[in-house]
Amino acid sequence: VKYIYAGNIMSDSIQLADGSVVGPYMGGPSVFALAGGKLYADNMLLVAGVGLDFDETYGKWMDENGLDQSQVWRMTEKTKHNIIVYNDDGSYGYRDLENPLRYWQNFGYCEVNPDRFDMVCEEGDVVYYPYDTFNMVYWDNFFKVKEKKKFKMMWEIHANSAIPSQLERIKQVLKKVEMFSINFNEMKTLMGAETEEEAIAFIKSIFDGFTAFRVGSKGMYTILGDKHWFIPSINSDKAVDATGCGNCSTGAAMYAFHATGDPVMAGIMGNIAAGYNVLQYGPYLHFTKEERQKALALAQKLYDEYTAK
């Protein structure tokens, strides 16, 4: 089994509240999600289209952590770069792009097409891929490959798809995936949830698989069938930058739920991974054996405490 983390990669600079900009840092959902899995195991594969300059920002991190670059395709000259601007309520946007037309064309050009999954995936693999619902042809092609190659999937919905007009499409996609990740802000825009309970009830009504329902710095709920569990976050008092925490916890929860089949353990391991992610800008830098043992020991301790209640 290998855990495949696929999707667009973009380096992030971050505009702070005082207007100053820090970065660029490694970024992109697939990189953060990969870091989430890598904390716990080594059979992790990054699948992405990037720029020729990828090594300048990511090469050392990939090498030092023993990450395979065989499916990191150089497709453009420059890896995409965003300046993220955070709002007071935790939502975020992007500073205006220099050449938006070229940026978005490259974004589309670097998407991981379904035929790429056909080339990379084998039976039993598990795939993380964050995507929207505006291109259902993509999903049709993707599910043909998924059926053929018999892999499992964690779908992290794109925020822009979490709107009422996309609900039917979301349901269509959920019928064919095993795992799902969404946050509270997205549930608010999707179905007007005012409380987390409302959101949880709604998720249960549309999906029977495993869901990581992220509630920001508080942590996450994990949901399976008609049951749910609240799992509090780790390290939120030491937070430096929360960028990518949702991707990271999703990537880790995917690994953990697949490996253990336990939604509580998946939530705990998801939160611990995010707890590492929050310690610095970009993903956690060096996944050592010692750090892995520490993370696994913490997960077991928290799990024992949780289940003893």
Next chain:
Amino acid sequence: MGKKYLCSGNIMLDTVKHIDGATGGTNLGGPALFAYAGVKLWDDDCQLIVNVGADFDTHYGEWMKNNYTAESGVNVMTEFCTHHLLTYHEDGTYDWAYANASMKDGAINMGMLEAKPYQFEAECDEGSCLYYPTGVNNMAFWYAFFEAKKKKKFKYMWEIGVSPSEIAEDHIDRMKWILSQVEMFSVNYPECKLMFGSATEEEAIATIKSMFHGFTILRVGKRGMYVIEDQNHWFIPSINSEHAVDSTGCGNCSTGAAMYAYNETKDPIMAGIMANISAGYNVLQYGPYPHFTQEVREEAMALAKKLRAEYDR
């Protein structure tokens, strides 16, 4: 088994909104389609390698039914084809927008639909001839492309795309490097002015000869083209320009035809003549010529033979 001549590139629809607000019909287009039409006039051993939207059949279905016999080459990858809405103003300028999407979504869609080098590797074999128009601004594309080309040993006609706002400082060096690995090249005179600073067609021809020893067509608009082979060149006048309705895609069409004709005949003059004849059919209507029948092909071939014989006199 793929066809021998493969035409790739974007597939695009255009709808024009005139000054009076009236909207003309939607025209079929895209370099790949025009180049394919250029080859199809002469031979059935040709196909597309294109990624399209789910509305492809709605717009192109009838034309494809009449003119496409290959079993593969059209991959449906998104919900809609790239569709430009051109709005003309009184001063002759125009604005463009995507007809069916915001700028962001249209651009993402277009990026997803761009052909990728691994698709050429999958479709081409030794003996294949590929047409694909693109610029020099993405060297990552070229590195992957030439790896595929080396592996599959296909021939390539490069039609350069030049965007005035994106001319790299080392544009010429990049061109030379690319040209050292291709068999055929297509460029037009305005592009030569922009890239080389050519003041005359003769200067443009001399520059091309200094950079490339393969087969080139230098297109000079409605007058026709020069064909260049190593240190020799010939002027080939256009066909049908007096019947011109719309010249959109003529450069792509003539380039596709020239690729075919040069590869088949090894005669640069005949290649130029056949290319101009293809463009002569393309110019008769908006979009590509509607139906390539056996009669049309025979008529075109007879004309090519006649013009070739006259050229030597």
